[in-house]
Amino acid sequence: MLGDDAYVCAMPTLYDYPFSGNGYKVRLVLRELGIAYEYRALDILKGHTREPWFLAKNPAGQIPVLELDDGACLSESSAILVHVARGTPLFPSDPLSQTRALQWMCFEQSNIDGVISRARFRRAFPDAIPTRPEEFAAWLSEGHRALAVLEGHLSQREFLVDDAFSIADIALYAYVHCADQGGFSLDTYPALRRWLQRVRSRPAHIAIDDVAG
């Protein structure tokens, strides 16, 4: 039986792999919105996300998963970001602006996550998946093309959509800020570096290794 001063506060649970920028996106938006969460660290290299209990939460076997108070499990970081930010200033209300935010998040998924993040992972864990030099070279070329697109966009504005900080900035920040770990120098992207600094200077900002709920 619970005492007088005990209370049960249902809060979402974030299943994450601490190295993952995709999980970091979710942590950043939860912090921005002041939503407390339980944190469950899993190790994808040890197969935790392929265990039956996790596949019941996300049959795709991928983190991040955000389990809501009612037991609903959300997967895919971009979808999670929209879900928790909907109706807040972090997701614009104007339809075209919403579309622009989604557009940047999709751009990130293919051109940053699929490229810069992959190079970062392969460099950090060279034994996990053997990688040939030609693969790194292809990612370097693709990744710099994506960074140049971002540089061009941000050279004319403060944030990605409507000059207001949004989940699009969170989604792009997650892997761009650690692009150097994938072998990408940001030296030639001054607007991009200024934007990183703007995102980093937000009061609710946390570093990628800060996994406290």
Place this chain on the structure above:
Amino acid sequence: MLGDDAYVCAMPTLYDYPFSGNGYKVRLVLRELGIAYEYRALDILKGHTREPWFLAKNPAGQIPVLELDDGACLSESSAILVHVARGTPLFPSDPLSQTRALQWMCFEQSNIDGVISRARFRRAFPDAIPTRPEEFAAWLSEGHRALAVLEGHLSQREFLVDDAFSIADIALYAYVHCADQGGFSLDTYPALRRWLQRVRSRPAHIAIDDVAG
């Protein structure tokens, strides 16, 4: 000067590469919604999407791009689908259902488009980007894992979200229906094949090679 019976009907223009499943997604949703469009076929293999006039429409240099009546250019197929389907029965109104639709579209982008579509492209144009057998083998394994996730989900329902046809079904159909061209047999996925047939039997359905506006 326009005659009495002449009229100017501004309509969106779809910039597409006819082989692309991503462009096909946009054509499918426009047809479903009865939106007429101009069609501009570009050849990515000939560098059309890297020409300055196209980069002005999408700096990422990727099709599809949907240019709206007012000149706004939308890119990223998932974002385009949300934009044109918003407020229609093709995009659910319930927030959690909207999130589920986004979740499936993101799943597709990483696990189908990035895998099955890639294998299909490399098989169709073997000289464009040399591909090693090991790469095909890795895609085969990844792609079948994604198809098995879909099979599990669709074995219990008619459509991906809320048992109602939506842009999520359109987004997944585009590359799954031609998975065989990527070397993926769907023989062991009966629920998936029934779902493909349900999508195909919609009155507004068109084949991937039907590019008429």
